[in-house]
Amino acid sequence: MTDIYDPRQPEIMADPYPAFRRLRAEEPVHWSPVLRGWVLTRYRDVRAALFDPKLSADRITPFMASLPTDRREALSGLERMLTRWAVFVDPPDHTRLRGLINKAFTPRAIASLAGPIAAVVDRLIDDMLANAARHPEGEIDLIADFAYPLPATVIARILGVPEEDIFRFRDWSDDLAAFVGGAQATPDKYARPAQTDVIGALIAAEEAGRALTEDELVATAVLVLFAGHETTTNLIGNGMIALLRNHCEMAKLRARPELGESAVEEMLRYDAPAASVTRVAREDVVIASTPIAKGDRLFLMLNAANRDPEIFPDPERFDVARDGAQNLAFGYGPHYCVGAPLARLEARIAFQRLLARIGDFRLSDEARLAWSDNLVLRGCPTIPLTLTSIPSPAT
Numbered sequence: 582m583t584d585i586y587d588p589r590q591p592e593i594m595a596d597p598y599p600a601f602r603r604l605r606a607e608e609p610v611h612w613s614p615v616l617r618g619w620v621l622t623r624y625r626d627v628r629a630a631l632f633d634p635k636l637s638a639d640r641i642t643p644f645m646a647s648l649p650t651d652r653r654e655a656l657s658g659l660e661r662m663l664t665r666w667a668v669f670v671d672p673p674d675h676t677r678l679r680g681l682i683n684k685a686f687t688p689r690a691i692a693s694l695a696g697p698i699a700a701v702v703d704r705l706i707d708d709m710l711a712n713a714a715r716h717p718e719g720e721i722d723l724i725a726d727f728a729y730p731l732p733a734t735v736i737a738r739i740l741g742v743p744e745e746d747i748f749r750f751r752d753w754s755d756d757l758a759a760f761v762g763g764a765q766a767t768p769d770k771y772a773r774p775a776q777t778d779v780i781g782a783l784i785a786a787e788e789a790g791r792a793l794t795e796d797e798l799v800a801t802a803v804l805v806l807f808a809g810h811e812t813t814t815n816l817i818g819n820g821m822i823a824l825l826r827n828h829c830e831m832a833k834l835r836a837r838p839e840l841g842e843s844a845v846e847e848m849l850r851y852d853a854p855a856a857s858v859t860r861v862a863r864e865d866v867v868i869a870s871t872p873i874a875k876g877d878r879l880f881l882m883l884n885a886a887n888r889d890p891e892i893f894p895d896p897e898r899f900d901v902a903r904d905g906a907q908n909l910a911f912g913y914g915p916h917y918c919v920g921a922p923l924a925r926l927e928a929r930i931a932f933q934r935l936l937a938r939i940g941d942f943r944l945s946d947e948a949r950l951a952w953s954d955n956l957v958l959r960g961c962p963t964i965p966l967t968l969t970s971i972p973s974p975a976t
């Protein structure tokens with residue numbers, strides 16, 4: 582019998598993949614008393630579950646119903662918003678919401694952002710180089726200086742949020758992430774998001790709400806604000822860590838920038854920013870010969886599925902030239918992430934320009950990497966890099 586899967590353990594936060602290998606091999610549908618739910622780790626089971634209408638995406642309603650009355654009342658505003666997020670809504674309401682959201686994320690609309698994204702990337706690189714030149718050891722923080730402000734600036738422009746406010750809504754987003762992502766070591770994760778006051782400002786900015794109700798519009802705007810930068814921030818961060826730990830792949834990508842698209846897919850497969858999604862059984866079901874009772878929660882471990890050797894040969898190897906297009910980093914089926922093309926575009930441009938413009942750099946100290954305790958969102962809040970050669974910002 583496999584050991585109990587406990588994501589609170591520091592070694593699992595830092596590197597969950599050895600535990601995922603054991604689970605896939607020995608108990609691919611594993612009951613975790615720590616999570617009070619089933620943990621799925623095989624690709625075929627995870628993908629099937631993502632598409633299964635007998636499994637509900639609405640984990641907010643049963644969770645809120647389980648809270649004491651006073652706590653639920655304190656979180657009533659948050660419940661009102663989250664239950665209207667498309668990611669937590671089942672068909673037919675999900676079908677309607679998704680159709681409306683898709684109109685704002687057409688391929689043409691995303692492609693039109695390439696130029697503005699490149700301009701933001703180059704401005705941030707200029708600032709990073711200037712910061713590194715002022716630092717006695719040439720150090721910068723990839724997350725604070727680049728990986729966070731890039732997607733936050735882009736999504737702020739999409740929503741019409743002033744750019745100077747992007748660091749304010751990072752605090753709001755962090756509070757939502759702790760709640761939605763099931764942070765394991767945040768004692769006030771239920772109280773903090775209830776204090777978030779972004780909703781009123783978004784209502785005031787709404788102009789075209791004819792198709793969505795006011796509540797749906799606000800909920801969707803907050804979802805776009807939240808998911809639109811959290812995913813890309815950690816995609817860039819996790820991808821850079823993978824490159825720094827695999828110097829030959831870094832050199833390969835520098836020498837062959839045409840591999841940018843496959844490199845981003847490999848980053849998504851190898852250590853994706855969305856580590857898992859949760860489903861709730863609508864009825865009794867059987868998964869891989871394991872009976873699941875109605876009301877049970879299932880944790881679909883996307884990052885475990887993306888290293889399944891049945892799908893990806895030599896899955897523990899990071900290879901920027903790999904064809905990893907089958908990865909489940911953005912989900913599968915009706916709830917496939919609508920913002921995936923934007924995240925891919927941002928990451929591709931970011932790595933292309935970073936590797937072209939910045940010379941040699943390294944992790945300042947591997948020991949300073951502190952992985953988030955969030956079950957859903959995987960990443961490091963800071964990634965200190967030392968630039969060993971600092972070109973002029975103008976080059």
